[in-house]
Amino acid sequence: MRVVLPAGTTETALIDGISAAGAAPELMEHTPSADVEIVEHGAPIMSPVTPVSPNGCPTPAAVTRAVREVVGFDVSVIDAGLTQSTAAPTVDLGGGPGNDVREAVAVPDADATFDRAFDYGASLPDDELLIGETVPGGTTTALGVLTALGEPAGVSSSLPENPIERKRRVVDEALTASDLEPGDCEGTPLAAIEAVGDPVQPTVAGIAAGALETGTAVTLAGGTQMLAVAAVLRHAGIDATLSVATTSFVADEQGDRLADACERFDCELTVTDPGFDERDHVAMDRYCAGEAKEGVGMGGALSLVPDGEMAAVRDRLETVCRRLGIEGDADSSAEDGVDTDGPTEGGRGP
Structure with missing residues (x-):
């Protein structure tokens, strides 16, 4: 089993209220680079x-790392538009960071990126692939692509309270900037990605x-976010x-919507x-x-x-957390070194 982990950035994550609460914009661009270092x-x-x-x-990179230390699997990190260097070994497929979706073009090289990624995927010798992602702001861009494709699926959030209405307003502005209406990209998914x-x-x-x-x-x-990718593949x-x-945390938040979307895109869940x-x-x-x-x-x-083996994963997660400076039980986090009132050092997009 190989885990392939594309990591990238988009200026969409810098939109006020879109990124994870408290995440400083000047630090957020480091998050994908740090994520892949934690996994590696x-x-x-x-x-x-x-x-x-x-x-x-x-x-979540801490959880993925904990599983890797218990189960063991190969990892291939893909530079899919990183803006900051990383110590993790990467495969560079030539793509750049994404623009704010409210610009006319969000991903200028979407077609070329897809083609290079296709060749890479076809070259892998593994019988099974598990493909993840790290991109702050990614659920907002996922909503943009789903809307452009005319798909009704909603999106999750890394925040306990999903700012879905704010995301929808951003997507509305993004579609207007690209001179699109919902559903205009049905059957042309790379055009949807290019635009929003x-x-x-x-x-x-x-x-x-x-x-x-x-x-x-x-x-x-x-x-x-992966439902949006599934929609892209089906529309292609x-x-x-x-x-x-996915996790029970997403399933609990999404309810029947998750299973319904997987059924619509003919995906096993x-x-x-x-x-x-x-x-x-x-x-x-x-x-x-809910974080x-x-x-x-x-x-x-x-x-x-x-x-x-899940208990062993929980044990290992505590070990990984200690490496990250997180120690103590839920009632003593502040005295054990977690600043519960201070600024976020990094953050994932909702």
Whole structure:
């Protein structure tokens, strides 16, 4: 099993109220670079920030890393528009960062990125691929692509309260800037990404399409952002078997909408509950409170955990959290080093 992890940025994440609460704009562009370092090395190496919320919720990269230390899997990191360097080894497919979706063109090289990613996916020798993502602001761009395709699916959030109306207003402005109406890109998904998407989307879609072409089993590891990718693949006429693996946190927030969307896009759905409610630890407590929910391949990684091994993953997550400076139970986070009132060092887009 290989986990492929495209990482990129979009200026959409800098829109006021779109990014994770408290995340400073000058730090957020480091988040994907730090995420992939955590998955590869267990902690940030070159990145000057550790993506941890003011309440002590670590990036989902910490969970993916914990699973990797228990289960073991290969990782390939794809530079899908990073703006900051990373110590994680990367495959550069030549794409650049994304523009603000409220500009006329959000991803100028969407077609070329998809083609290069397709060739990369087709070249991989693995029988199974699990494809994740890290891109702050990615659920807003996902909503943009779904709307441009005429799909009714909603999107999740890394915040306990999903600012969905704010996202819809941004998407409305984005469509207007691109002279589009909802549904105008039906059957032309790369045009949707070019207009209102982000650079991680054509990278994930291209890798998935190339791998599926060669008979590789593909699982999209994530929540509603990966539903947008599934929609892109279906609108591109790709009808191969496709799976989506996400967390119980996304499923609880989305309710029947998640299963309905997977049925519409003909995707098998796997939902994994990591049992974080069984521990009194600030990180797991914040996930149970609705923070973060998904990202950096978290749901897909959790789906790889064998029966009876989830307790070991929770143990390992506590170890990873200590490396990230998060210690203590949910009631003593402040005295154990988590600043519950101070600024967020890094953040994922909602």
